[in-house]
Amino acid sequence: MISLSPLAPPGVRTSEGTAADLVCYPTRSQYFALVKSFKADAFEMCVDVCGVDYLHHLERPLPDGVEGTRFEVVTNLLSLSKRQRVRIRVQAGDDEPEVESLFALYSGVEAMEREAFDLFGIIFTNHPDLTRILMPEDWEGHPLRKDYGAGNVPVQFKEAPGPR
Amino acid sequence: MGLEDLQHNFLTGQIEDLVRWARRASVWPASFGLACCAIEMMAAGAADFDLARYGMEVFRNSPRQADLMIVAGRVSQKMAPVLRQVYDQMMEPKWVISMGVCASTGGLFNNYAIVQGVDQIVPVDVYAPGCPPSPETLMHAILTLHEQIRTGEILRRRSEGRPTHVEDAQNLWTPEVPVAVRVGTPK
Amino acid sequence: MRTIEREELLVAETSEGEQELQRRSNTAVNELGREIGAVLRSNDLHIDPTSIDFDRQDDETMIINMGPSHPSTHGVLRLMLELDGEFVLRCKPVIGYLHTGMEKTAEELSFIQGAVNVTRMDYLSPVINELNYSMAIEKLLDIEIPERAVWIRMMMSELNRISSHLVWMATNGMDLGSTSMMIYGLRERELILAFFEKTAGLRMNLNYVRPGGVAADLPDGWKDDVTVICDTIDERTYEYDQLLTGQPIFRERMVGVAPITAEEALALSVTGPLLRSTGVAWDLRRTMPYLAYDQVEFDVIVGTYGDNFDRYAIRLNEIRESIRIVRQCVEMMPSGDYRSQDPKVTPPPRARIGESMEALIHHFKLFTEGFHVPVGEVYSAVESPRGEIGCYLVSDGGAKPYRLHVRGPSFVNLQAIPLLMRGGSVSDAITTVSTIDPVLGEVDR
Numbered sequence: 001m002i003s004l005s006p007l008a009p010p011g012v013r014t015s016e017g018t019a020a021d022l023v024c025y026p027t028r029s030q031y032f033a034l035v036k037s038f039k040a041d042a043f044e045m046c047v048d049v050c051g052v053d054y055l056h057h058l059e060r061p062l063p064d065g066v067e068g069t070r071f072e073v074v075t076n077l078l079s080l081s082k083r084q085r086v087r088i089r090v091q092a093g094d095d096e097p098e099v100e101s102l103f104a105l106y107s108g109v110e111a112m113e114r115e116a117f118d119l120f121g122i123i124f125t126n127h128p129d130l131t132r133i134l135m136p137e138d139w140e141g142h143p144l145r146k147d148y149g150a151g152n153v154p155v156q157f158k159e160a161p162g163p164r
Numbered sequence: 165m166g167l168e169d170l171q172h173n174f175l176t177g178q179i180e181d182l183v184r185w186a187r188r189a190s191v192w193p194a195s196f197g198l199a200c201c202a203i204e205m206m207a208a209g210a211a212d213f214d215l216a217r218y219g220m221e222v223f224r225n226s227p228r229q230a231d232l233m234i235v236a237g238r239v240s241q242k243m244a245p246v247l248r249q250v251y252d253q254m255m256e257p258k259w260v261i262s263m264g265v266c267a268s269t270g271g272l273f274n275n276y277a278i279v280q281g282v283d284q285i286v287p288v289d290v291y292a293p294g295c296p297p298s299p300e301t302l303m304h305a306i307l308t309l310h311e312q313i314r315t316g317e318i319l320r321r322r323s324e325g326r327p328t329h330v331e332d333a334q335n336l337w338t339p340e341v342p343v344a345v346r347v348g349t350p351k
Numbered sequence: 352m353r354t355i356e357r358e359e360l361l362v363a364e365t366s367e368g369e370q371e372l373q374r375r376s377n378t379a380v381n382e383l384g385r386e387i388g389a390v391l392r393s394n395d396l397h398i399d400p401t402s403i404d405f406d407r408q409d410d411e412t413m414i415i416n417m418g419p420s421h422p423s424t425h426g427v428l429r430l431m432l433e434l435d436g437e438f439v440l441r442c443k444p445v446i447g448y449l450h451t452g453m454e455k456t457a458e459e460l461s462f463i464q465g466a467v468n469v470t471r472m473d474y475l476s477p478v479i480n481e482l483n484y485s486m487a488i489e490k491l492l493d494i495e496i497p498e499r500a501v502w503i504r505m506m507m508s509e510l511n512r513i514s515s516h517l518v519w520m521a522t523n524g525m526d527l528g529s530t531s532m533m534i535y536g537l538r539e540r541e542l543i544l545a546f547f548e549k550t551a552g553l554r555m556n557l558n559y560v561r562p563g564g565v566a567a568d569l570p571d572g573w574k575d576d577v578t579v580i581c582d583t584i585d586e587r588t589y590e591y592d593q594l595l596t597g598q599p600i601f602r603e604r605m606v607g608v609a610p611i612t613a614e615e616a617l618a619l620s621v622t623g624p625l626l627r628s629t630g631v632a633w634d635l636r637r638t639m640p641y642l643a644y645d646q647v648e649f650d651v652i653v654g655t656y657g658d659n660f661d662r663y664a665i666r667l668n669e670i671r672e673s674i675r676i677v678r679q680c681v682e683m684m685p686s687g688d689y690r691s692q693d694p695k696v697t698p699p700p701r702a703r704i705g706e707s708m709e710a711l712i713h714h715f716k717l718f719t720e721g722f723h724v725p726v727g728e729v730y731s732a733v734e735s736p737r738g739e740i741g742c743y744l745v746s747d748g749g750a751k752p753y754r755l756h757v758r759g760p761s762f763v764n765l766q767a768i769p770l771l772m773r774g775g776s777v778s779d780a781i782t783t784v785s786t787i788d789p790v791l792g793e794v795d796r
Contacts, residue, residue: 018729019490044617048730048741048758057747061726074743076730076758080617080633087730108620111766119454131370134447134795135277136242143276143455150455151276195422199449199792200474200556202426203518207544210521210537225422240795243419243427243448250420272467277452296555 002084007037013063020076021084025066031090032100035075038086039105043077046106047085049113050074051092051120055146071097071122092122101127119144180316187231187257188313190219191306194230196250198237201264201296205236208299218306227253232309233286234302238266239279251286259313261305262288265295372414372431372443412440417780419448425522425784426791430768432780439780442772444765449795457755461721462488462562465752469742470556472757473793475518478504478511479735480793481560483757486641487731487742488562491724494696498643499687500564505642506577506680507550507559508733509673513584514543515736516666516673519788520591523663526785527604532594539587542580549576562722563697564690577681581674588671596664605660609771609783612657619770620763623738624669625787628654628661635734647679662786669736696722721750737761737788759793 002021004012009030017023026034035046052072054060062068071092078085092099101124102109113124114133121142124130132139141148197205209215209223224230227250239247251260262282265271268291270280282288289312292305413434419427427448433441457468469484470477482504489496496504517536524532544554549570551557559566595601611621613629626633634651636644652668654661690697698717699710724746732741738760745754764787771783 018727019731020729045620045622047620047622047732047739048743048756050743050756050758052745052754052756057745057753060747074728074730076741076743080631080638083638085730106620107618108763108766111762115762132447133370134450136447137370139241143452149276150274150452150459152274153270153280155274196420198427200471203474203555206521206533207537207541210541211534212538212541223422238449238451240448240450242450246419246448272471273451273453273456275452275456277450277455298554 002086004034005037005041007040009033009037013066015063017087019085020087023087023089025063026088026090028090028092028099031088032102032105034088035077035102035105038077038088041079042081043079043084043086045078045080046075046102046109047078048074048076049102049109049116051097051116051122051144053120053144053146067091069097070094071120073097073099073116073122075102097122098125099123100125103127118142121145184314184316188310191232191259191309191313192222192224192230193220193232193234194227194250194254195223195225196233196235196247198235198239198243199266201236201267204296204299205234205263205302208302213299213303215303215306218303218310220306227251228255230254231257232259232261234261234263235267235282235286235288236263238264238271238273239282239285240277241279244279244285247282248285259289259309260286261290261292261302261309263292263302263305264297265293268293271295370445370447372433372441411435419445425789426794428765428784428789428791428794430780430784432772432777434777437776439772439775439777442769442780444768446762446765446791446794449791451792451796453796454755454757457752459751461750462724462752463717463721465755466561467556467558469755469757470558471792472759472796473735473737473740473761473790474556475515475790476511476736477556478507478560479733479740480757481558482508482642483731483733483735483740483742484744484755485560485562486733487729487744488724490729490731491727491744491746492562492695492722493725494563494691494693496564496691497688498685500689500691501642502680502684503565503569503689504560505644505647506677506684507547507565508642509676509680510543510546510577510580512736513670513673513677514540516670517543517584519666519736520670523782523785524595526781527601529594529601532591535587535591535594539584542583546573546576546580549573561690563693564688566690568689574681577677581678581681585671585674588667591667596667602660604779604782605663605786606658607656608659608779609775609786610656610658611767611771615770616657616767619767621738621767623734623736623760623764624662624665625738625764625767627652627665629657630655635732635739639732641733646683647676649673649676659782659786662788666736666788723748723750724752732758735760737790737793738764740793757793757796759796761787761789761791762794762796765789765794 004014012030012034013025015023024034052074053070054072055070058068060068069091073090073092075088076085090099099122101113111133113127114130116122117124117130118132118134119142207213209221215221233251233254262268266273267282270278279285290305290309292301294301415432415434417432418429429445429448431443431445432439453468453472457465460468466481466484469480473480517540521533521536547557548554551559611629613631616626616629630653632651632653637651649672652665654665698714703710704714726746726748728745730741730743732739740760741758743756744752747753772780
């Protein structure tokens, strides 16, 4: 388990994770500064940003001092020089989830944050172009939320025709 | 050439056969490959399973020059109007083969994002099941279509609103839509 | 009724509003800078301010639409280009035309059924998708895979990499006009698909790599089959060299076109051959080895200029390196079980079901409900032919994933398109999209 860099904001909880060198749990206000400190510490690439809706699993295990909310944004960073991976889980909020965008640090998160907005409704402040990316423009709702149904069409199985 | 308007008699019968032969011997598909089935469609057009033997190796890029639209792959809600637009741009007579289970019924993906069967958007003539259907299945679907063109069933169906392959003989239950590809060689 | 008379209905139906490229009069100055290439300005990279033509009038340029249904066989990608004559000024990809809701479907399928879903994301390399997903589950389950299963997985992944790069060479050749390359690439691929059919039952989208191992052992006589595949393809790569590599027209169209630098690639989170073409030697098989890649010898191919020709050369040589790995797998394949015997994951042998009640109940529970994965979350990544494919899996202790997110490499690589296209001509645009090798199944999921 690696440690936070000295530039990281104080009071960020960390823990060990499965298949990660470190998992951090910043609050919304600590998030940008934390990622900035990692970037300065040779984490050159932001590999993935995704959202999770914990509506049916609010009692997930979190370290002490971290209050879980319904929406979470998970960011994975990769250091090519040190060959390390870091996972950052920030609690985005319950009703109107909002986090700061990482576009100013890593340009490659643009499409990933747009996808999290499209499918979950998480607003990323300071994102240059927060529009839907996967769903049609006039779609209503955010499909990957747990209270949005899967949209199954009931299949009626008819009796097959007799021998031909 | 509108065969439907001709008076059917002995002389025009030969011309009709000729026209039907011409139509089925050089069906030109419009390329509408969407997902995994598109790769199998490309494989069907390539060396080991050659579609050129049916005169179909030219996948016309412009729908205005194409006869057949092989909808190969899953059609999402965003793609549906585009599909309809491409179909509308094709000229009569035109046919549609729905390739794969995703195009035929929505397949594995029974959810908000996929149109449950492309026959909700365009009228389909032959359904080819499989995920993805191997090139042999696609070729069987094409041969079924050729058979339907040869007997003229397809045009008769359109004009009278009747389904093809109806066997009234023993009052069996008949499907309201054209049957799926049958196993076995076409007659 | 959408007809020619009512054209406004046709246009209105397919317009995607805000997602499209807007006319210059509707675009703010900083938006313009971002679309053109100053996407990197905030990473303290120097962008020449004179290269951004803010004063260009609206009527001097033309916005055209490429796709989503277009002949360059990369799937349903829609590119909106702003052109000045033949040259591309701005470009915006619009995606989502193949969005299948696979992440939502994954929450309805159990862990063992999930491989069927995940395998259809990147449909050119299905084994690698399944491997990615299975490895994420195994990390949460914390089980050991037997040696033979690991080597079988490695061999199938490398065969898949060869077949994916062959499709790439076929379609790339076709985009540049060489239809014979299309036929050659797909002909070689048929050899591999025949082997897949023999092993797994399906040519494509084989549901073969499962959590715990693989679905079935390799068939009898596999060593001969695989050796024939290796020998044939190895020899034919030299034919491709003759056809394409030295050929003047091919070189004119590919050398020096659409270069990208290492800093730009890292800022855009690009991975795979696109990143390696800039000189960064990052290949997960070598730098963060998984399966048994640290026990086989192979080289990581790296380019210098980051242009289209480098990407072509990297993929061609990766075919040769993968053949090397497959040959070593054939020699070094251990014997043993092809799937883990851990009772949490594997059903008991069929013969025992008739004898023991527990075995019957165990079998029943595993096949109706599925195995349960302990509470937790994991991000695990492998190297696909397009880059780093990752799987972020959250489990709530049940038999179905709580959240499955797959980080598709093509989704992220497509962000490099506006940068690569700028200044090139429309014909280069086709070539560039081709060398990025996007597979829209994993872009849209």
